[in-house]
Amino acid sequence: MLELSIAIGANLLIGALAALLILRAGNRRAQEPRLADPGAALELFRDRFPEAAGVATITADGRNALIELRGGSGIGLLQGHGLRWNARVLEPGDLASVRACAASALRLKFADYGGPRASLSLAHPDERSAWLARLQVLAGSTRRQREGSLHHA
């Protein structure tokens, strides 16, 4: 047990040293990239889905974007994850729930343990209510899918 503690301790110590050096190098959260405009969001989204086309709405903090994909191919979500961007197409079954909170935020809960939630702040009330309605439809289809499966069973 002593050897195990030493190994874990050494590991954490080196981790702390690494963290200190990263902080010293100025690589902090403040440097996380922000989306400049909807075009930039679409471009980043296409890095994962090269043929995607649609209309993007950027969140107030510039760290996320919701994309209405053209041709009825669904909703795209671009999320800032540290220095990287994650893109996904939301499908029935992905979104567990969505609700509007104070301070213009939409809270999304996913059926995904590796990406459980997102908070999207949309500045314009019209945009917010339109996206809330759109996402609620998707969350509703997730619910119906589950209920259908249960009924089928």
Place this chain on the structure above:
Amino acid sequence: MPDPFYTQVVSLVQLVILLLIPLEILLAATVRIRAEYELRDTLASVLVSAGSIYFWGVLGWLFMGGVFFAYAHRLFNVPFTWWSLLIAFVLDDGRYYLWHRVSHRSRWFWASHVVHHSSQHFNLSVNLRQSWTSQFSGLTLLNVPLAFLGFHPATIGLAFSVNLLYQFWIHTEAIDRMPRWFEWLLNTPSHHRVHHARNPRYLDANYAGVFMIWDRLFGTFVAEDREEPARYGLVRDLTTFNPVRIAIHEYVAIARDLLRPGLTLRQRFAYLLAPPGWSHDGTRYTTARLRAAEAARRERSRPPAGPLAAEGVQSLLVAP
């Protein structure tokens, strides 16, 4: 049997090697070598590593127990010499290739190994992201044949450790290419960048630990293409730095799939053991499907052949 001195040397080397992480960060900040570190990503790696060491310590007997049992029923007595160590090392590297390939091609084993691929960065700290569950995934059984052949468990442990230590330096973007003979024979940062990439053409390639020969032999070698830089991470990336979620997310996903109502027993088995991305209704993407989709997309975006293409070439030639 190897002297305990070897074990101490391996532990010391391990510690020294870990210090290469702060060194890489330092060099990236000062002399601008190619290495990108992100605080939360590195911290997540460190915490995942702490958990991994803990579970190795607690469940390590599963690995050693199987090996000792097989050694007790061994076929031959292999002495501890330089040549037996060399043979053990090469055979263990073959074992590593098989372990690694299975770990990518079957979801139950992938659930354990996915941890190592969960970072979207590629630097020395990625080494720290090791599985918490490798001891009970079942693949430790692959260590048994060497012991059954007569290699002492300590020899196997040594070969295993040296193999893992070798792989430390290949997790970097700071080194572009090694000399050609080296790239042909051994695993290098270039080969391993391909392995960690999520670009469809790079998926499920370069499983080797030390000797690249296994990939060349079994058709899983893919060379790094300068025209297509590796994009690291998972096909469906995590949006969390939480070490517990990183360590067990795929098991949770498997459990959810297994508990789906209305599936046949065969489908449930497939959710457990089929390649990652398999689904009973075909709504998800396996590597094969991703590659096919990418190939189709490239085909669509290729300029048409014939008079129009020739026209295009001509206009390029006369353009100022």
